[in-house]
Amino acid sequence: MLELHQFRHSAFCLKVRMTLQAKGLSFREVEVTPGIGQIALFRLSGQRQVPVLVDGDDVVADSSAICRHLEALRPDPALIPADARQRAQMHLIEDWADTTLAAAVRAALLQAAADDPQLRNVLLPDDVPSPVRQVMSGLPGGWLSGLGELLGQEQRSSMLSSLCAIADGLDLNGCLVGNAITLADIAVGAQLSLLRFPASAGDALAGRGVPGISDHPRLQELFRWRDQLETRLINLDPATAV
Template sequence: MLELYQFELSHYCEKVRLILDYKGLAYRKVEVTPGIGQLDLFRLSGQRQVPVLKDGAAVIADSTRIALYLDQQYPDRPILPTDPKQRALCLLMEEWADESIGMNARKVMLGAFSQNPDLRSAALPTTAPGFLRSVVESLPREALDLLGSGAGFGGDALKVARTAMQQNLECLSTLLSEQPYLISDQPTLADFAVAGLSMYVKFPAGPYLDLPETLKGKGVPGLADNPAYLPFWQWRDRLYADYRKAVSVMGTPTDSSSRPTSIDIE
């Protein structure tokens, strides 16, 4: 069985999971714990980032390389168009999604968490004690902004990222208001990249991710709930409903005995 070394809340991993589900491939998720270490995954793949796919003796790192590998090795339900121009457009759009949506979505999500105590509270498990929830909700915005600045997500960077995401969502909503998919009449790599990498702007509402129920369907205020972007979010909901499998039916449970212990998130 295919093994996906992943972080459940990585949007690059979500891109790969969408492709695996679309192709109907059984796979086992191996959750990689962020933090210290990284030796197991480095020994396996020669690098430290997720996602990593293991297929027998083959080990593939990077979401784009994994997508291309899957399409070559498992050609049923292809994700790359055969028409040369459509294929070129698909690959260009996938690269744009990786760089623009992927990077800016992370920044606007962190900005929303720093500014919105309700969103921070929703991210906590339902079993979290009341005192912890109160602490998280009452964290001063100034302290969170300082931490964000230290990580390169200061106020100016967040403004630039938000403007970029507004433009991205506006363009995507326009494109998808009159066509079923971004490139052709069938979903392609571009669709799965855009859908997966937008996860941080608005988490899917269905049973697709192992995250607190209170966080499902939540997102960045002004982006996740703006009526102007409704065509995009409705399109993404349809894509998930048609092709993404529920958490309870995906593969076999993760084997914790083989789990790497640390990771950098791509």
């Protein structure tokens, strides 16, 4: 059985779960505790970041490497285009989503959590004991700034204009590259999930997100595209199609 070592609310881990789902592969989720759990992860994979996939003797780190491993393991449905030009486009979009977009999304979410104690509380891992949870979510947002850069004005407007450009060019059932779902859609869709959490994030988070972005009028269609993408992914696998 495949094993996915993850942080539940990481977009990179969601990217891998969406790929596993598209391919109809069953897997076991292993929740890594930030900090202490990363020591075991380092022993397992030689690095401390999630996601890590364990497939028998193969231990694969990095969402893009994992998705390519899964493509080789279960080539159908293909999530990497056969056409070289489309493959290049897919690669560029996936790389943009995993780097530039991911950095802006992470900063935007940290900013939102810094401003909103309730959001801070639901984002904390489940195994944080409740007294610690109370203290952490009650503190002014400042403690979060140690985790990374908050969102600068320039980064925010650059992310917004990229997302609006994507939203303008995409139908509800459209694809970013060609006419079939690829890793480009999955990588972008996964990052969007941190800007407005989908139903799959659980009741406490569903519909919440980054103020000013999750409720931005020009992005509503894009968030609907994201929700629709999850349904379309399930239907790609003939065994689970409804």
